[in-house]
Amino acid sequence: MNPVFKFLLRLASSPRIDMQEDYQWVRKVQKLLSSSPIARFRSLDDKIYSANSNHEIPVRIFYPKKKTHPEPILFIHGGGWVIGDIDTYTRACVNIADYLGRVVYSVDYRLAPEYPYPAGLNDVYQVAEILLTPLEEEEEEDWIIMGDSAGGNLAAIVSLLLRDRKKWMPKKQVLIYPVTYWDHSENSPFKSIKTNGYNYGMTIKKIQSFMELYAPNLSTRKSPLISPLMSEDLSNQPETLVITAEYDPLRDEGEAYGKALEEAGNKVKVHRVLNSVHGFINYPAFTEPMEEALKEIQTFLND
Template sequence: MNALTKMILKIFSSPKIDMQESYKSVRKFQELMATPQKENYRILDHKIYSEDLTHEIPVRIFHPEEKISDELVLFFHGGGWVTGSIDTYTRDCIQLADELGRTILAVDYLKAPENPFPAGFEDCYRVTDVLINQPELSGITGATELILMGNSAGGNLAAAVSLRLRNEGKLLPKKQILINPVTFWNHDERSPFPSVEENGYDYGLTNKKMQEYMEMYEPEEAARQSPYISPIMTDDFSNQPETLIITSEFDPLRDEGEAYGHLLKDAGNKVRIFRAQDTVHNYIFGPLTTDIVTKSYHLMKGFLDNSLKGSDSLGKKEKNQAEELGSTR
């Protein structure tokens, strides 16, 4: 990582930044920087009613330039359950659709702190459940299989949705892709994961920010230990979708994401875990396209195409490690 990048990340890691005070400003900045939605036959807005019919859940459908599969990728965006929207992720979803050759459906779930847990989770679960188990209610046709994908808080939501579908005896997604997922409830000095301390101060996403996001999402600490907030706290890791987990070398969430993957694997699920070297949290959806970002898209496409090389299980000596996704160094 070059010196300029380190300097910029350190500025955005300032302990003076308080997300609980600044989240509205962050939202406004993200909206200002968002790619305007163009009138395009490849982009379609749609809505699905919440289960209790109290509100509509906006979704945005992105069709690829060249479709290679009828699989539908259901995408939950990141932002600490507090920021981000289908508008701020439009550019990323267009690229996802084109890189993966599949239709992307992004969910604009309710955000904390105005709508704390379980509001956003219920929205994501409702859309997934309708698409898999009650497709006639969605008004969306043409998909043969559903893939769950999420980054950061979105990866957390995807993992939690898969657990609940299993717990309720419902049909599951075919596969899931979890990018830098949040899987544990605590990110201060009590965390058992070394990456929280190693990477929690100077790389953009800090452990302080994660704690603030968590407190906005679920104010009660005891409640954060629910598997639907902290998937790694579940008692049963079995019968989950085939999973790809991508983590970042300099991400405080690195170790908890990889640990969740190993627990899934130990329970008999098919899991691949890759660590992107010389990267920080949310690098795939950052402002720059680099060689490692391109490799990450190829990795995701290979996973969906069933063309990834190598064993689905890591060797005994590598049990607690991840496969490396090479850096540009």
Template sequence: MKRYRRIALKILSKSRRSLKKYYKAQRKFLNAVNIYIGPKYGLLDHKIMVGDREIPVRIFRPIKNENSGVMIFFHGGGWVTGNIDSYTNVCVNMANQTGNTVVSVDYRLAPEYPFPCGLEDCYNVTREFFQNPKLLNCKKSDITLIGDSAGGNLAAAVSLMARDKGEFLPSKQILIYPATYNDHTENSPFPSIKENGRDFLLTSRRIQDYMDLYAPNIEDRQSPYLAPLLAKDLSNQPATLIITAQYDPLRDEGEAYGMRLKEAGNKVKIYRMNDAVHGFFSLPWKSEFVVRTYAIINSFLNVCNGKSEELL
């Protein structure tokens, strides 16, 4: 990483503002800086009913609808920030770069709705589309789960929960620098927490704050639906693509999850994005990291769909 970039990241990482105290302001800031300014796109705002409660989703259609693929997307933000508006740029690009329809889930956020509320929303939306794939003019095998950061955690947890409940089972999942463990203190077994936990925007302290807001009940942190790496059995999981970032404190736990999945007999590909920091997936679509990410994603989807034999 170039020296001037490292210095800038170090300065930006020194914020002393308390996430726990100012998370609402952080939400407003993210919405303000992520206004969509790109080309027109096709979308449909929809609601999934669970009992008498509505879960909003936003459906993005690609400019060139080249296939019947569907990506159910869970956004990042530490389970505390982010929504379908702040991730519109990401989802428009995802639809157009993959040719897939993208369904963005506006799950409930902590601390107002702690674990497992957001996860339950993600699971219920996914179940609805798996049980009624005609709603999206697709087959069950066309559906891929995808999420970044906390959203990657949710995608992995939905897949585990789907296997355990036996109501449906995704065939593909894409986890972008996912959180998969429950300890991000100095006691973490993963070197990347110590190596990258101070000077690369996402600090270990901030991850701990997110976890405190998402799972205030300490006992919940032992659930594999909160920390998938704690699952004793990782068999019968989807074909999985995991993309991590070199300077991300979550790097090692994401890669460890991929290795555990592989050891359990699942098909897994793991890529480390060199020179990248946590959050690169939300950069402008012509960023070198984003371009590379979609080349990897499309290669993975082509292999899963039988259109190619090897990933890049």
């Protein structure tokens, strides 16, 4: 790993950042650093009403420079269910749309702690159910559901809920370094929590803080609706690609979820991006980790 980049990661791992107290200014910094939507003429802001119609769920639609595949992508952003939004993930969604030649729908779900679990999950599920359900039988459309980090967590859980409620399912799902387990302390059963949890930007302290803001009650965090690895039934899931990062604390639990899906009879591919850290989906498309991930996703979706 580049020594300068490693030094910057150590700075980002500073224990001075307490996410439970500092999440609001982190959001403000993200807003300042995120530019206006790229190629605005190729994006469209829309909205979907919640199940009880008491609030709107923003959805931004990104159109690729050249559309080469009809199957659209429902993208769910990361940020620990606490930070991140459509604007901060605009660059990532533009890169995904252009590289894969597919239309991308990005969901702006409600964030904790103002709206703790299950608010964000309910928003994403509502959008998924509406978009995936064809208006008429003959208009059936194959969808891909994709998310990174907490968004990968929500994508995985939405797929489980769609199955349980006998709704239309995505054809494939792409889970990028997803959160799949409830414990991110030294007691975690996953080695990467201990080896990668202190010096690579995303620390276990931050992850645990995000979890506590999203679901303050420990027993709730153990639910399969927050920790899909706790699910007793992982059968009948979409064909899945799990992408992990070598120096990510979440690496092992993401790969464990892929293995659990495979053992439940699903078709799964797990790909670890070497010499990479959590969060690379927001890097420019030409960077090595992002380019490698996009190539893997392209191969998986086109297979």
